[in-house]
Amino acid sequence: MDNIHLNSDEFGKRFIDLYQVLRNRVEFIGKNRNAISKLHKKSVIKRAIKQGASYLPFDYQDAYVNPLKNNLDLVIAQAGGLMPDLVGALFDHVYPHDDPNPYHSKNLSNQLKQFLAVLSNFYRSFCNLQVHRAFKFEVEEPWLPPLATFRARSTLNVPTPYYFPADEAKLLFGGKVGVVVLPSTYREHPLLWGALAHEMAHDLLRADRRFLPDVQKLVMELFAKDKTIVEKYFRKDKKVLDNTKKFLGQLWRHWIGEAGADILAICNMGPAFALLAAVYTAALNKELVPSILEELQEALAYAEFFEEFALKANLEKRIANLQERSKEMDNVPILRASPPDRGSMEEIDTHPPDILRLFTMIGAIEALEEEEELSDEVNAKQYIKWIKEVEKIGNTDKNGKLRDDKVTIKGFLQIGTDSWITVEEDQYDLPLEMMKESARQVGRLMVSEHLQRLKPYLQSMVVWNNEDEAVAIRVKKILCTKHEEMDSITNEGANDAQLLAGVTLAAFDYPDLYTNVNKRLAEALQRSFERDEVWGNSTTALAREWSPSS
Numbered sequence: 001m002d003n004i005h006l007n008s009d010e011f012g013k014r015f016i017d018l019y020q021v022l023r024n025r026v027e028f029i030g031k032n033r034n035a036i037s038k039l040h041k042k043s044v045i046k047r048a049i050k051q052g053a054s055y056l057p058f059d060y061q062d063a064y065v066n067p068l069k070n071n072l073d074l075v076i077a078q079a080g081g082l083m084p085d086l087v088g089a090l091f092d093h094v095y096p097h098d099d100p101n102p103y104h105s106k107n108l109s110n111q112l113k114q115f116l117a118v119l120s121n122f123y124r125s126f127c128n129l130q131v132h133r134a135f136k137f138e139v140e141e142p143w144l145p146p147l148a149t150f151r152a153r154s155t156l157n158v159p160t161p162y163y164f165p166a167d168e169a170k171l172l173f174g175g176k177v178g179v180v181v182l183p184s185t186y187r188e189h190p191l192l193w194g195a196l197a198h199e200m201a202h203d204l205l206r207a208d209r210r211f212l213p214d215v216q217k218l219v220m221e222l223f224a225k226d227k228t229i230v231e232k233y234f235r236k237d238k239k240v241l242d243n244t245k246k247f248l249g250q251l252w253r254h255w256i257g258e259a260g261a262d263i264l265a266i267c268n269m270g271p272a273f274a275l276l277a278a279v280y281t282a283a284l285n286k287e288l289v290p291s292i293l294e295e296l297q298e299a300l301a302y303a304e305f306f307e308e309f310a311l312k313a314n315l316e317k318r319i320a321n322l323q324e325r326s327k328e329m330d331n332v333p334i335l336r337a338s339p340p341d342r343g344s345m346e347e348i349d350t351h352p353p354d355i356l357r358l359f360t361m362i363g364a365i366e367a368l369e370e371e372e373e374l375s376d377e378v379n380a381k382q383y384i385k386w387i388k389e390v391e392k393i394g395n396t397d398k399n400g401k402l403r404d405d406k407v408t409i410k411g412f413l414q415i416g417t418d419s420w421i422t423v424e425e426d427q428y429d430l431p432l433e434m435m436k437e438s439a440r441q442v443g444r445l446m447v448s449e450h451l452q453r454l455k456p457y458l459q460s461m462v463v464w465n466n467e468d469e470a471v472a473i474r475v476k477k478i479l480c481t482k483h484e485e486m487d488s489i490t491n492e493g494a495n496d497a498q499l500l501a502g503v504t505l506a507a508f509d510y511p512d513l514y515t516n517v518n519k520r521l522a523e524a525l526q527r528s529f530e531r532d533e534v535w536g537n538s539t540t541a542l543a544r545e546w547s548p549s550s
Contacts, residue, residue, distance in 0.1 A: 022283040067174035114525035121496035122200040146178035201264035223249035270464035271383035272501040282333030299343030335394030337404035363443025475502025
């Protein structure tokens with residue numbers, strides 16, 4: 001099998017080129033005038049639900065629509081006060097199937113169907129009731145694939161896709177279906193929907209109530225061992241060594257939910273997910289600079305008002321550094337080594353920094369290769385080489401020097417259900433190389449040790465293998481062979497994860513084909529919706545009950 005699908009010598013340049021394409025063509029932070037409208041009034045919500053609910057499959061009436069209608073006041077009162085955007089998310093997806101709004105784009109309904117197809121495919125790859133029961137997972141009942149909506153406005157606070165899980169819907173109003181929300185500005189960029197593999201993975205992590213607590217315990221044990229990567233850096237000071245080992249265990253315990261979702265996304269979409277995550281994150285980082293600068297400026301004004309001159313000088317330096325980096329981002333992608341600096345103490349981000357995310361995925365790929373889930377034909381070592389090249393580009397300045405050689409952690413860190421510790425500035429400035437190795441070890445741990453309990457589950461359902469990679473490469477070749485006159489990929493026998501992996505590889509191979517690649521992917525996802533076992537391709541198919549395949 002021909003597995004050399006990217007030219008190694010040119011990979012770094014193509015990563016930068018694709019980064020520029022995303023920056024120029026995707027409105028990450030903004031408002032789409034053709035987006036689904038936000039709902040506010042109770043009367044409008046009721047009318048919207050009545051108008052569109054009949055377009056949902058039968059199972060969704062009982063699992064979502066009816067409990068939503070019956071508990072409308074409760075949802076508005078509880079979710080509306082704290083999370084007004086969530087109210088829109090819970091209702092928006094119920095009515096756009098018939099596209100009643102004359103101001104909507106004529107493509108909105110089709111784009112929503114394509115979105116639903118990806119979610120259904122990813123979800124059914126991850127979650128299977130028969131397997132849950134066979135392995136005695138603590139799952140009370142099957143959950144349907146999630147519903148979907150495009151958020152009208154991509155805010156600075158929530159600029160990315162997010163998932164409202166089924167178990168939280170059950171707590172809020174008795175629903176049994178989750179909701180995935182995608183910024184409306186992503187509607188014409190289905191290539192970016194590969195990020196949903198990460199969102200869907202959260203349901204597998206939550207499917208068994210014992211899963212995450214067990215992984216958290218293993219992570220704590222990993223860094224409590226006598227010999228760890230920390231020894232190399234702090235062995236001369238036993239007190240600092242012991243404190244750092246304990247802190248790393250607590251920190252990765254805090255990060256493990258998001259790190260685990262990345263690892264399972266690799267299992268579902270293959271190593272190409274890591275490449276997509278890197279270029280998407282780099283482009284998003286540039287778009288988020290204004291909001292971070294605004295928060296730093298607010299902190300500076302506070303320091304000036306209260307005449308805290310040391311803090312003022314520190315903030316001025318940080319603002320100048322970020323402004324300089326923002327200028328660099330005009331030309332090259334930058335990946336963060338530390339959580340974003342917001343200028344004030346707040347909860348430490350639950351996502352590992354960009355570079356550590358990549359090394360967590362490297363560890364997972366290595367472990368999958370050793371477990372012979374990924375064979376030589378997938379060329380895992382080549383993928384790892386590319387991921388490391390991405391990290392190098394994202395953390396090297398114009399003079400060829402590292403932008404960051406340490407990971408700075410500050411803020412409030414949750415270490416138990418009701419237990420928090422305060423991590424002061426400069427308390428933990430950890431060597432980047434040490435943290436990259438710790439991330440790699442966490443990735444390997446999740447696959448090689450704890451996931452042994454789930455090995456039959458992963459083998460039968462979600463682990464990317466040679467056949468998946470072969471299909472992805474075939475999709476890539478079709479798209480790249482004729483360039484602008486590229487052939488359709490609709491009938492290539494590819495599932496949605498394979499399509500997204502192949503399209504990702506094609507975009508890296510030829511960044512200038514980005515628009516045409518998205519068009520071909522949209523066509524294929526439209527057909528995927530029509531063939532989907534949940535959504536179906538006819539009125540009778542829409543009305544049938546769905547049961548997970550064995």
